[in-house]
Amino acid sequence: MAKVEANPTPATQYDRQTLLTWYRQMLAIRRMEEKAAQLYTQQKIRGFLHLYIGQEATGVGIEAAIRKEDYLITGYREHGNAYLRGIPMRQIMAELMGRATGCSKGKGGSMHMFSWEHRFLGGHGIVGGQIGLGTGVAFAIKYRGEDLISVTMFGDGAARQGILHECFNMAMLWKLPVLYICENNQYAMGTAVSRSSNVTEIYRLACAYDMPSKRVDGMNVFSVYEAVREAADHCRSGQGPFFLEILTYRYRGHSMADPAKYRTREEVEKYKARDPILQLQSYLYEHNLVTNEELDAIEASVAEEVADAVAFAEQSPFPPAEALYEDVYVQKDYPFLREW
Numbered sequence: 001m002a003k004v005e006a007n008p009t010p011a012t013q014y015d016r017q018t019l020l021t022w023y024r025q026m027l028a029i030r031r032m033e034e035k036a037a038q039l040y041t042q043q044k045i046r047g048f049l050h051l052y053i054g055q056e057a058t059g060v061g062i063e064a065a066i067r068k069e070d071y072l073i074t075g076y077r078e079h080g081n082a083y084l085r086g087i088p089m090r091q092i093m094a095e096l097m098g099r100a101t102g103c104s105k106g107k108g109g110s111m112h113m114f115s116w117e118h119r120f121l122g123g124h125g126i127v128g129g130q131i132g133l134g135t136g137v138a139f140a141i142k143y144r145g146e147d148l149i150s151v152t153m154f155g156d157g158a159a160r161q162g163i164l165h166e167c168f169n170m171a172m173l174w175k176l177p178v179l180y181i182c183e184n185n186q187y188a189m190g191t192a193v194s195r196s197s198n199v200t201e202i203y204r205l206a207c208a209y210d211m212p213s214k215r216v217d218g219m220n221v222f223s224v225y226e227a228v229r230e231a232a233d234h235c236r237s238g239q240g241p242f243f244l245e246i247l248t249y250r251y252r253g254h255s256m257a258d259p260a261k262y263r264t265r266e267e268v269e270k271y272k273a274r275d276p277i278l279q280l281q282s283y284l285y286e287h288n289l290v291t292n293e294e295l296d297a298i299e300a301s302v303a304e305e306v307a308d309a310v311a312f313a314e315q316s317p318f319p320p321a322e323a324l325y326e327d328v329y330v331q332k333d334y335p336f337l338r339e340w
Helices: 016-041 056-065 079-085 089-096 129-144 162-173 202-209 221-236 265-272 276-286 292-315 321-325 335-339
Strands: 071-073 150-155 178-184 213-217 242-247
Touching: 016 056, 016 079, 016 089, 016 276, 016 292, 056 079, 056 221, 056 276, 071 129, 079 089, 089 292, 129 150, 129 162, 129 178, 162 178, 162 202, 178 202, 178 221, 202 213, 202 242, 213 221, 221 242, 221 276
Parallel strands: 071 150, 150 178, 178 242, 213 242
Antiparallel strands: none
């Protein structure tokens, strides 16, 4: 088995404020997801709930390395990605609680968040379905001659879907500006990669199409940022797609209904010892870039943001019954159709 590339000594001179921003973003996602889990047990959030706890460095590193104007599409474990794209936590929490003020008007819930304004195209419940959609977005970008890329994310389970191979072939044939990212958190629901595929190094699937690819340590925000920056530059240069397999780990079950008994406690603790938030915190301390007081202030600020988002959601109304018939068909004068 090929080794994951060693964590880089940051090739770029990161400024202090950037690192503190990354730290706060990761902490905000962690606390938001922890609160969502609590609200789920209180039955204030219904349906499915897939948490991003443990995978924060992946989302933060990706977002830091791309442009806000780029498009991003992903699967159903997407609350953190929605937040990083710029959707206010108030709207995310309201969507989780099914309120009309949510980013999908309370009708999408945990798995179907969306914001055209923030170039966040979902949030998709069909495993692997977003791979075709993200490839189509890249085709549109190239057709219109835009200096943008389509960041198309999926999990290790979705990498088993046939649509991945069709899209890889087309993307290479037409040199589409699409950055494929597999967030490999080791388990598709409760099935380990080694039990579902003969090829456990998922990045190697791209070799059949002569697509450049790389495996990345997803528990380290520096590794993710450096790899995504390189891959995004490749896609933007007109050379076609790039595929990154980012090795990460979810601390919780597949969803709130999953007790995760297929993993040993020792395995979970091994990954928690490499917690992405604690790794960045250690880096900040080692380089004298932060004080205890500053970290306490960040924690307090995040706690306030989460509390405000929950209060906003709880005070928001549920969608009226007639909203069931809205947003079913696209109106001809819808703004993004005119843009496209």
